[in-house]
Amino acid sequence: MALQISATNPEQPAVLLDLPWNTPLDQWPEDCLVALPRGISRHVVRFASAGAEVMAVKEISERGAVREFGLLRDLHRLGIPAVDPVAVVTGRTDASGEPLEPALITRHLKGSLPYRSMFESTMRPSTVKRLMDALAVLLVRLHLAGFAWGDCSLSNALFRRDAGAYAAYLVDAETGQLQQNLSPGQREYDIELARVNIAGELMDLEASGALHPSVDPVPFGAEICRRYEDLWHELTRESVYPVGKRHYIDRRIRRLNDLGFDVAEMQIERSPAGDMITFLPKVVDAGHHQRQLLRLTGLDAEENQARRLLNDLESWMAGEEDYAPGDPLGARPEVLAHRWVRDVFRPTVRQVPRELRGEMDAAQIYHEVLEHRWYLSENAGRDVGLDATIEDYVAHVLPRATKAMAPGSAAASGDLSP
Template structure:
């Protein structure tokens, strides 16, 4: 047998004691983890834990395993939203298929989990928009998925929204630029698969009665084209408008959740023609800003929400003190006096159900809800007590970190 893996090496070496020579279906259940609501796969997939982390193992033909290993490695280097690959095991005894090893995407959920959870607040429309954003990002990077579906996508909560990640890259083709025909074909395949999966949810009584699977699926191409046009179209305007029109377009691209790369402005007899090279990496403006001020690494929408709270806190500090407060000082005080007291207040038996930043966001939302009911600001302390007693216990315990799944958590949130 041969192993091929990416750094860090300690993760791979921790897995070397597993029985790689045996068919995955025959592995001792004591070596495996049960990861609930993980969706449907056409291959044998199992989960294992090592060194406090969780990994997914998929049995697949060696050429496909090598292809997927290489592609997922490229995606990671380019910042594309996909699961992270660790390695592959090939040349297994008896002509067995290869094993592809990927890292468990913590706090992620399958679409079945989203619809089966009684607490889920995400609509079918929101799920579809999240998938469309993922597909546009991939197409901008020259990635033809070929099997875009709900089953091949994982969803991670991000403040009030979701972020989608590609899970399966077996059918992916990579080109410098995708033709319009290839993009349309990929979108058509997605529409067919999503429609079938929503019909399956409807059959299992997991879909709201007012949702028509075919109507929802048929709306996917239109949503895709609208977003594609918004981030790629050329604009022509008068030369005296160019300063504010360029700024307006870049702000709009950021608002849609993308980053702008190279900007080309060409002066023609018709006016100034603007082309923007849209970056396909996960947006990072708010994430970078929050990390600079606090050291927290979170999702983009979570970062936007936390930054708003930090700025509000800074304004309060300045009002109370009667003098300006540097943003770095406000960031350190907000972490110590606002953020950490909230995430550290989670009882041990409830720890790990939400990412700390997501939990803080939900406490803020709960505070707003309670304040609306009371007709006054109830404060974070009261909102936190109410949230921990009434809302967090309702969240299924299977939305956990890899360490919790592996039984290695001490109950303390990440910080």
Template sequence: MRFIFRPPATQAAGLLSLPWDVPLEDWRDDHVLEVAHRGISRHVVRFVEVDGLVYALKEIDERLARREYRLLGELESMGMPAVSVLGACVERPHDLDAILVTRFLDYSMSYRYVFSHGHTSRPTDQLIDAMVELLARLHLAGLFWGDCSLSNTLFRPDAGHIVAYLVDAETAELHERLSDGQRRFDIDYAAERVGGELFDLQSGGLLPDDVDPVQIAAELPQRYDALWDELTREELFRPDEQRYRVAERLERLNDLGFEVDELELITTDDGVRLRVHTQVAETGRDRHRLFVLTGLEAGEKQARRLLNDVVSYRGYLEQREGRPVPETVAAHRWRSEVYDRVMAMVPAELGDRLAPAEVFHEILEHRWFLSEKAGKDVGTTAAARSYVSGILPRTPATMTILPGADGLPGAPS
């Protein structure tokens, strides 16, 4: 056998003791887990826990495994929203297929789990919008997916929104630039697959009664076209409009979750022509700033919400102490005096419900609701107590690991 693993090597070393010479569906190793919210796959997929980390293992033709390994590595280096690949085991004995190893995406869910466990009040709209944004990012990067569907996508909560991640890249191809025909194939295929998947949910009684699979499938290309137009179109305006029209366009892109790599202003006889080159990677400005100030990891929208709370707390400190408080000092004090104290109130048995940053966002939302009801600010601590005791226990888990049916971890269902 041959193992191909990306850094860090310490993670790869912990996986070497697994029974790689046995067909994946026959694994009964103590490290094997069953993930409750796993999606549907045409390949054998198992989940393992090694040294406190969870990995997804997929048994697949060796040629495809090597190709997907390289492609997922390229997407990760580009900062694209896709699962992170760790490695592959190839040249296995007994003519066994290769096994591709990816890191499990913490707090992520399949589309079926989102619908069946009520993680959002508008699952259809939020999932389709998340998929459209994912497709736009991939297409801007020159990636032709070829197999876009809800089943090949994972979803993760981000401050009340949902972010989509590519999971399966077997058919994907990376080009310098996609043609309109390649993009249209992806979109038409996605609409067809999504319609079928929604019909499947409907037959299982998981789709809301007011959701029409045919209508949603027809809307997906329209939503994509509207987003693509906003991301890529050229605009023509008068020279005296230049300043505010450029600012307006950049603000709209930022509101959509995108940033601009470069913009061109071209003077013509008809006016000034604006071209924008949209950044293909996930935006990370707020995530990076939050990490620098507080050491916390979060999604982009979560980070934005937490940074706003840092600003609010800084204002509170300056008013209470009657002196200016530097941003770094305020962020440090917010981390120790607010965030850490609030998160310490979450019982360990509820730690699988949502990512910590999402829990804090939910508490801030709950604080606003309670304050509106009371007609005064109830405070973060009181809101946290109320949320932890009354709401979080009823929140479906997003990291549920189930025991196997025969008592062994990860026994096939």
């Protein structure tokens, strides 16, 4: 049987032909390999240079290679974080004509690491927790897409840190199944497997001395189940928000924030009955919101201020007609952010009299206005809008704050009781 390379890109086979397919993968010469950290796998896996790119090559049965290649393509089409499938190589033989195992080729995910490489230097418990959260996010997204992983573990994922955000990517879809919807039993099976696998992997790290002493493998393995369930419930609750109830959206975002997740993307579908909203979660590192707000708007704020302003910006953008994430014809986030600063942020701040601002900067003023809007809307049972909020904030909140911070007051002397 002649060598066959079935690729997603018609230009790929020519580049891939240069690799030594007539040699078992574990014997490939060093000059074609790339020294990158590899995770644990039941198959032989090597990183090879193919033109200007680095490919991960895995020897696997033909049926397994074709099946996994198709699943990875489906996940890529659905926008699920997973390695990018490149090709399947069949018809391999050695120099004496003996058959060799087919190979599945995926593109190396730049900036990613297997979990064992990340634990080479003992990680702080807070960082371990964020990695677990990232894996929980990946599992939720897979289940929402109808994908039963069948072998969720740290070993079958890659982790990448990008501008303060942590993301997990599926790297092994060999045991996966894609269907229209998953039953509760299928989801529970995946979650239980994740709990057992992760606890075992952390125990291995503990035995090798690579785990922080304060990290207990069993509770950490169980924690991903709780984080998954909390996130699944918050993301799958279908709610229609009536017109004039925007504070309901703020309430939903706050619950995600309270769970330790942030909103990477928000989609609002208009209908006669109201607004249907969909959230996409992410796991972020300290200071991420400051950096993102500064990049998008030029506003320099504290972390909590930046988070609140970004939530408002995201909510506002989702309601704009030309906002279409992933659509090249839609307005870019930077363009919309500039419009938000010009049409929403600055006009709001300008309505607050300078003599009442004290030492508060613009970001703090806007943050307080948003908090007051939330408070008024919750009490009224409807969105009161920015204009009414500013009027009430200037009339009732700022005068008290200014008086409290006056010389000789309890707040100014540091003796302000709750």
